[in-house]
Amino acid sequence: MKTIILTIAFIFSLTHISGQAEKAKLKITHLTGNFYIYTTYNTYQESQVPANGMYLVTNDGVVMFDTPWDTTQFQPLLDSIKFKHNKIVVMSIATHWHSDKTAGLEYYRQQGIKTYTTILTDEFSKKNNHKRAEFLMAKDTVFNIGQYAFETYYPGEGHTVDNIVIWFEKEKILYGGCLIKGVDDKNLGNLSDANVTAYASTLKKVQKKMPETKVYYHRT
Numbered sequence: 254m255k256t257i258i259l260t261i262a263f264i265f266s267l268t269h270i271s272g273q274a275e276k277a278k279l280k281i282t283h284l285t286g287n288f289y290i291y292t293t294y295n296t297y298q299e300s301q302v303p304a305n306g307m308y309l310v311t312n313d314g315v316v317m318f319d320t321p322w323d324t325t326q327f328q329p330l331l332d333s334i335k336f337k338h339n340k341i342v343v344m345s346i347a348t349h350w351h352s353d354k355t356a357g358l359e360y361y362r363q364q365g366i367k368t369y370t371t372i373l374t375d376e377f378s379k380k381n382n383h384k385r386a387e388f389l390m391a392k393d394t395v396f397n398i399g400q401y402a403f404e405t406y407y408p409g410e411g412h413t414v415d416n417i418v419i420w421f422e423k424e425k426i427l428y429g430g431c432l433i434k435g436v437d438d439k440n441l442g443n444l445s446d447a448n449v450t451a452y453a454s455t456l457k458k459v460q461k462k463m464p465e466t467k468v469y470y471h472r473t
């Protein structure tokens with residue numbers, strides 16, 4: 254069975270993107286089935302770096318996983334989704350508290366979109382003055398939206414204390430947020446809030462929960 258592991262947002266990787274001025278600020282690429290990757294960019298240490306999120310088109314509307322990092326792209330992403338699929342976004346769920354995941358939570362809440370994080374993520378968002386979600390999850394949660402089901406899973410500390418992954422059992426798709434890195438990645442990315450000691454055992458827990466994994470590495 255094929256499993257797809259998404260590696261999202263190498264925001265602090267060594268990659269330097271040049272010529273961003275001519276590039277689109279928002280990029281949408283098809284992943285598989287009704288799954289799409291969107292990319293926005295922001296400046297980190299004087300370089301333009303990409304951050305990826307995902308969205309899923311269901312019969313009951315679109316589910317957004319993480320929010321754009323670029324604050325000018327919150328509405329353009331909604332508009333692009335409406336134009337492309339003729340559907341509205343009904344839910345947005347952020348996988349850890351860093352702003353490349355959570356920046357749009359407040360804006361989307363104002364648009365009537367149901368926004369979610371874990372309680373733990375919310376604690377860090379609050380402490381760091383980041384945007385917060387309307388609905389908080391106390392534990393791993395299964396969502397049924399339209400014809401799809403997915404489950405949030407907290408495997409322990411890694412990229413951050415609060416990082417969760419999202420698992421699509423039927424489709425064998427793992428949305429790993431910043432926790433899961435690709436084999437060709439030079440390092441673990443931004444470790445300023447990481448638990449490097451726990452990282453390996455956290456990844457093992459993900460692997461155990463999603464066995465027989467064939468890694469498909471997605472990156473911008």
Ligand SMILES: [Zn+2]
Nearest residue numbers: 349351412431
């Ligand atoms: Zn992060």
